[in-house]
Structures are given as C-alpha cells and as structure tokens.
Amino acid sequence: MDSFIQKAEKLEIQAYKKPKDLKSIKKTHVAFSGSPLKHPYNPKKVILVADPLSTNPFYFEVKKDDIFYVEEMPNIVNLEGEAITLARVWVKKMSVGVRCTPFIVEDIKGTKTEK
Numbered sequence: 001m002d003s004f005i006q007k008a009e010k011l012e013i014q015a016y017k018k019p020k021d022l023k024s025i026k027k028t029h030v031a032f033s034g035s036p037l038k039h040p041y042n043p044k045k046v047i048l049v050a051d052p053l054s055t056n057p058f059y060f061e062v063k064k065d066d067i068f069y070v071e072e073m074p075n076i077v078n079l080e081g082e083a084i085t086l087a088r089v090w091v092k093k094m095s096v097g098v099r100c101t102p103f104i105v106e107d108i109k110g111t112k113t114e115k
Contacts, residue, residue: 025068
C-alpha cells in the first residue's frame, strides 16, 4: 500500500492526431475532463483528477491504450500560483476504468456502534 501512497507526477500530454470529425467519436468514446497524472506504479495507466482544486477530489484511472484522443484545456492556477494542467480525455466505450473517491473513515453522528 505504501507504494501507492505517493505524489503522482504530472503527465506530459502526448500529441494525439486530431480526428477529422470530433462529433463522430461520441458514438464510440466518452470524454472525461481533469488533471492528468502519471500512475504511481503502472506506466500503462493514467490517472485523471476530475477537480484538482476541490476539497472533495476524486479521480479516474484508465489504460493508456483505451485513450483515443486528448484535448488540452486552459490551465488553472492554485492558491500557491502553480499552474495545473487540464485536459479532456476521450476513452473508448466499454473499456474498464476505475473511479476512486477518497474519504475519511469515521462514525456517522448518532450511529456509533459502541458496546
């Protein structure tokens, strides 16, 4: 588990050949937007943090081979003045991805299980 809990590096967006008709890829692919990062231990996968400045961030994990096209979007800037890269990633329909939402484990008020 320690190997996964580490800071992921920014992913340099590779040049993808722009499709002739972006509207036609909606039939075969789904777009996800966020900040792309290198997977911490699997170079064949990409992590896409959906809202990197949110107080409740979540991310998608997809295989690089399932990505058809990447559109660069305008960067955003955090409170420290660092630019955060954003992209729209087109992923093949019916491919398997993972959506992860981190949370803090705690009792919900009024439902403690004390004995």
